[in-house]
Structures are given as structure tokens and as C-alpha cells.
Amino acid sequence: MQGSQSDLTGSVFHMRGLARLLHMCGPTAFQEQPLLNAFEAARAIMVIGALIGKQRLFLDAEQWRTVPWKLNTLFKTPQSELIDILVMIPGILHDHASLGTSSSLDDPSFRTLLERVQTQLVILYKWRWGWHIRYGHEVVFETVNQLPPSSTFRFNNQLHFSRFVLASELMLYNAILIWLLALLYKIDPIGAISHVEACAIAAMPTDDTRRRDETFAPLHQPGATTTLRDAALEICQTFEWVSRHHERSKESTFLYLFPVGMAMAVLQDDSVSMTWIRALLDVSPVTASYSQGSNQTRFGFYLNSEPLAPERIQPQGTAQLFSRQDMQQLGT
Amino acid sequence: MLSDEGKPDCLRCLKGGFKCLGYERERLWRIATTAPVSEKANSVPQDNNEYVVASSQKLVPSRSQLPAPPQEMSLVAFQENIYHSFMFANHVWRSQGYLWLEPAAAGKLGQLSLDATKALSQANFGRSYHQSTIEVQGIGLYGQCLKTLAGNLASVKPNPNLLIPILVLLTHSVRIILQLESAVFRTSLT
Numbered sequence: 001m002q003g004s005q006s007d008l009t010g011s012v013f014h015m016r017g018l019a020r021l022l023h024m025c026g027p028t029a030f031q032e033q034p035l036l037n038a039f040e041a042a043r044a045i046m047v048i049g050a051l052i053g054k055q056r057l058f059l060d061a062e063q064w065r066t067v068p069w070k071l072n073t074l075f076k077t078p079q080s081e082l083i084d085i086l087v088m089i090p091g092i093l094h095d096h097a098s099l100g101t102s103s104s105l106d107d108p109s110f111r112t113l114l115e116r117v118q119t120q121l122v123i124l125y126k127w128r129w130g131w132h133i134r135y136g137h138e139v140v141f142e143t144v145n146q147l148p149p150s151s152t153f154r155f156n157n158q159l160h161f162s163r164f165v166l167a168s169e170l171m172l173y174n175a176i177l178i179w180l181l182a183l184l185y186k187i188d189p190i191g192a193i194s195h196v197e198a199c200a201i202a203a204m205p206t207d208d209t210r211r212r213d214e215t216f217a218p219l220h221q222p223g224a225t226t227t228l229r230d231a232a233l234e235i236c237q238t239f240e241w242v243s244r245h246h247e248r249s250k251e252s253t254f255l256y257l258f259p260v261g262m263a264m265a266v267l268q269d270d271s272v273s274m275t276w277i278r279a280l281l282d283v284s285p286v287t288a289s290y291s292q293g294s295n296q297t298r299f300g301f302y303l304n305s306e307p308l309a310p311e312r313i314q315p316q317g318t319a320q321l322f323s324r325q326d327m328q329q330l331g332t
Numbered sequence: 333m334l335s336d337e338g339k340p341d342c343l344r345c346l347k348g349g350f351k352c353l354g355y356e357r358e359r360l361w362r363i364a365t366t367a368p369v370s371e372k373a374n375s376v377p378q379d380n381n382e383y384v385v386a387s388s389q390k391l392v393p394s395r396s397q398l399p400a401p402p403q404e405m406s407l408v409a410f411q412e413n414i415y416h417s418f419m420f421a422n423h424v425w426r427s428q429g430y431l432w433l434e435p436a437a438a439g440k441l442g443q444l445s446l447d448a449t450k451a452l453s454q455a456n457f458g459r460s461y462h463q464s465t466i467e468v469q470g471i472g473l474y475g476q477c478l479k480t481l482a483g484n485l486a487s488v489k490p491n492p493n494l495l496i497p498i499l500v501l502l503t504h505s506v507r508i509i510l511q512l513e514s515a516v517f518r519t520s521l522t
Contacts, residue, residue: 011502017481020485021485024490034441035492035495037432041499042495044428246423249423250427252431253427256428286422
């Protein structure tokens with residue numbers, strides 16, 4: 001473990017270095033390419049570190065979610081918008097952990113926390129509607145009567161995407177949805193389903209005609225499902241297509257395997273699904289090692305149910321991205 | 333057992349119960365030269381009956397038709413290109429560093445970014461092909477990059493361009509983590 005600790009420390013060291021550099025340079029320093037793209041990659045990596053450590057990231061401030069794209073708003077992609085939502089979650093996890101398990105909805109802090117999750121869920125559902133209206137026609141599904149034996153296909157409905165980036169966006173959407181749904185169930189288990197429905201209604205387009213005519217099938221319309229499992233399976237069905245089209249990944253995908261890790265965390269007790277996911281990862285030698293053996297490290301965090309039960313874990317030492325001193329210096 | 337070339341069926345096929353396919357065989361032309369293959373060289377030679385094939389026969393492309401370096405030629409000069417090429421075959425890294433990893437490897441984003449990509453690609457290649465010497469060289473170069481980076485970070489004025497070499501070095505250290513037997517995050521979180 002000696003080596004592993006030092007290597008992990010090395011990664012944390014680099015992430016702290018990234019945080020300090022970004023903090024010192026400010027958001028205006030990353031408005032031009034390729035630095036803007038590098039900033040987005042750094043932000044995505046740091047969000048993962050912050051989720052692991054349940055530490056608020058200074059990048060959740062409004063200026064860090066707007067200023068880097070101000071010179072050219074076209075660089076703000078649907079993927080960037082999703083990471084804008086994801087970057088808010090570590091702060092919610094942090095505050096949830098600090099409230100303790102004895103708090104109830106009578107506590108104003110607890111209610112505020114619930115509202116923060118609902119706000120992000122409405123933004124996420126609005127994103128999904130917008131994405132569907134713009135790109136829904138680029139996702140088609142084909143029904144096959146008989147699946148080939150010993151294949152990586154599982155369902156008769158197979159998704160097809162006209163562009164790789166759409167598949168990666170849909171997977172990331174579902175990964176974020178898993179986090180937000182899990183938080184709703186943690187904060188208010190009894191009222192969670194009604195909160196989901198309320199958020200879905202709030203996010204619907206105001207145009208009634210459009211709302212009525214749109215069909216999401218076989219994908220899930222916002223609010224149509226309230227289970228983590230459905231979101232996880234949608235990730236897997238999408239990754240089924242991705243696993244056959246890795247070579248098409250010509251555009252930026254900052255969190256390539258993160259959604260699959262989230263799906264594995266949700267489906268870890270479902271041996272059929274786990275076998276299916278591993279088969280999909282094994283399609284490519286690049287991703288094969290992520291599913292088993294030593295490279296499980298990457299998914300070690302997600303493979304547990306703890307990320308979906310945040311109060312159970314108390315990260316210590318190297319698992320935390322920032323020290324107390326770092327947090328003070330970064331103003332979080 | 334040699335064929336007696338009997339017609340319409342040879343004895344060997346009769347005994348074996350096979351359908352005799354005759355004695356005409358497609359001739360495979362293999363070009364074993366390092367010189368670029370010209371149109372002329374690629375055509376069927378007409379000057380010698382020994383090499384002339386029937387007009388109905390086609391030249392079958394084979395791997396050996398591709399220009400290949402002779403065995404005595406060293407590939408040392410292309411080592412870095414090979415490492416980089418292998419690194420870009422990793423679609424996860426390629427899509428994470430879509431706009432900066434390739435320019436960094438081409439030396440367009442400064443020496444430190446270039447050295448960082450060299451370190452990453454070399455260590456990755458060495459590990460993937462179980463070439464410990466190459467892997468150790470890559471890790472050594474990674475260490476040198478860390479020293480240079482530390483010096484640059486110590487300067488009073490922050491330089492946003494350091495973002496890219498840090499990202500490449502971070503990828504390298506994550507790559508090392510992935511080799512470990514233990515799930516570090518899991519053990520530290522539970």
C-alpha cells in the first residue's frame with residue numbers, strides 16, 4: 001500500500017495544483033482555446049475529486065460557470081451545461097454531511113438543502129427537454145426480434161446515435177440524475193417521488209403543443225421514472241452503442257467512463273446487469289481493464305453503495321481533495 | 333501423399349472423398365522491397381513466362397505488398413512517434429484532451445507540455461507492452477517534468493498555460509494508480 005498511497009498522493013497533489021492555478025489565474029484567463037477546453041477537462045476531473053471528498057468546489061461559483069465562455073458562447077456545449085450542474089453537487093453533499101442524520105425537514109437548513117437539490121433537478125430536466133427538442137431526432141431505436149447469442153446486446157430495443165457526442169451527453173445526464181435522485185431520497189425519502197414529479201412539471205416547455213407531441217420512447221421523459229435503476233439502465237443501453245463506436249469519439253468527452261461507473265454503483269447487486277456492463281467494457285482493450293482486476297481502482301469509489309448513501313462515509317486523509325488550509329486559501 | 337495429377341480427379345482426392353478442384357492455382361505476387369511500389373512494379377510482369385499469370389487471374393493483395401522497412405533498419409528514430417501514436421489510440425485520453433493533447437505532443441504548447449506528453453506516452457507504451465526499460469524511462473521523464481513544473485509554479489506571476497502540462501501529468505499519475513492491486517478510494521472511504 002505504500003506505493004499506492006504515494007501515487008494517490010501524487011494525483012491529489014496535481015489536483016490541488018490545478019485548483020491553485022485556476023484560483024490564482026481567475027476565470028478570464030481561460031477564455032481562449034485550447035485553454036478553455038483544458039479548463040473544462042480540469043473542472044471535470046476536479047468535480048470527481050470533490051465528489052469523492054464531499055468537499056465544495058470553488059468552481060461552483062457563478063463566475064466560474066459563466067466567465068470562461070463569455071468571449072464565445074458557442075463553446076458552451078450541452079456537455080458544459082451538464083457539468084455546470086454536476087459541479088454544484090459536491091457542495092450539497094458537503095452541507096448534507098455537516099447537517100447530520102438527525103436533522104428533519106422542520107430544520108430550515110435541511111429544507112434549504114432540499115430546495116437546492118430541487119433547483120438543480122429542474123435545471124437538469126430543462127436541459128433534457130432542450131436536448132430532446134434539438135437532438136431527439138438524432139437518436140433512433142431499432143427493435144430486433146432475436147438477439148445474437150453471446151453478444152453484448154441485452155434488450156431488443158437498441159439505440160443508435162447519429163453522433164458520438166450525443167451518446168456521451170445522454171449518459172452524463174443520467175449519471176447526474178442518479179446523484180440528484182439519490183440525494184432527494186436521502187433528504188426526504190417519503191416525499192421524494194412527489195418532489196421528482198413537481199420538478200418534472202416545472203421543467204416542462206410552456207408550449208403545450210410541443211409537450212403533447214413529443215415522444216421520448218424508448219428513453220425516459222423527465223419525471224417519467226423515479227428509480228435510480230432506470231437511469232442506470234439507460235446509461236448501459238447507451239454505452240452498448242458507445243462500446244461499438246469508440247473510434248467515433250472525435251469530440252471532447254470529459255467524463256468518458258464516469259456514467260458507467262455510476263451505473264455499476266446502482267446495479268452492483270444485479271449480476272445479469274453487471275455481467276452485461278463488463279462485457280461492454282471488454283469490447284475495447286482501453287476500457288476492458290476498467291471493469292476488473294487492478295483497474296477497478298478507478299471505479300472503486302463508485303462500486304460501493306456509499307456514494308448513494310452519503311451519510312455513511314466520512315472521508316479522511318488522502319481521499320479529501322483539499323486540506324483545511326486549501327479550503328481557506330481557495331475561499332470555499 | 334503427392335497428387336498423381338489424374339484427370340478429371342486425382343487419386344488423392346478420390347481416396348480422400350474430396351471434390352478435386354484441379355491444378356490451376358492463383359498466383360500470389362509478393363513484393364519484398366523497401367522501395368516505394370510504382371505503378372509499373374505493381375503490374376503483372378510480361379517478360380518472362382515463369383511469372384506471367386493468366387489474364388483471368390487477379391493480383392491478390394497481401395500484407396507483404398505494403399512497403400516495409402528491411403530488418404536491418406533501426407526504428408529508433410521513430411520511437412517517440414510510435415509512443416505518441418499508441419497514446420492517441422486510447423480513445424478515453426484522446427477525447428479528454430481533444431483540443432490540447434495533440435498540439436502538446438506536437439510541441440506547439442511549450443517544452444513542458446511536450447515533455448509531459450513524452451513521459452505519458454512512453455510510460456504507457458512500456459507498461460502496455462511489458463517493456464520495463466521503456467516504462468522506467470517514461471517515469472523518469474515524468475519526475476523531471478515534476479521538477480520543472482514545481483519551479484514554474486513557484487514564480488510570482490501565475491501562468492495559465494501550465495494548466496495543460498499539469499493535466500497531462502495528472503493523467504500519468506492516474507495511469508500509475510490504475511496499476512495498483514488495491515482499490516485505494518474504496519479502502520479509504522469505508
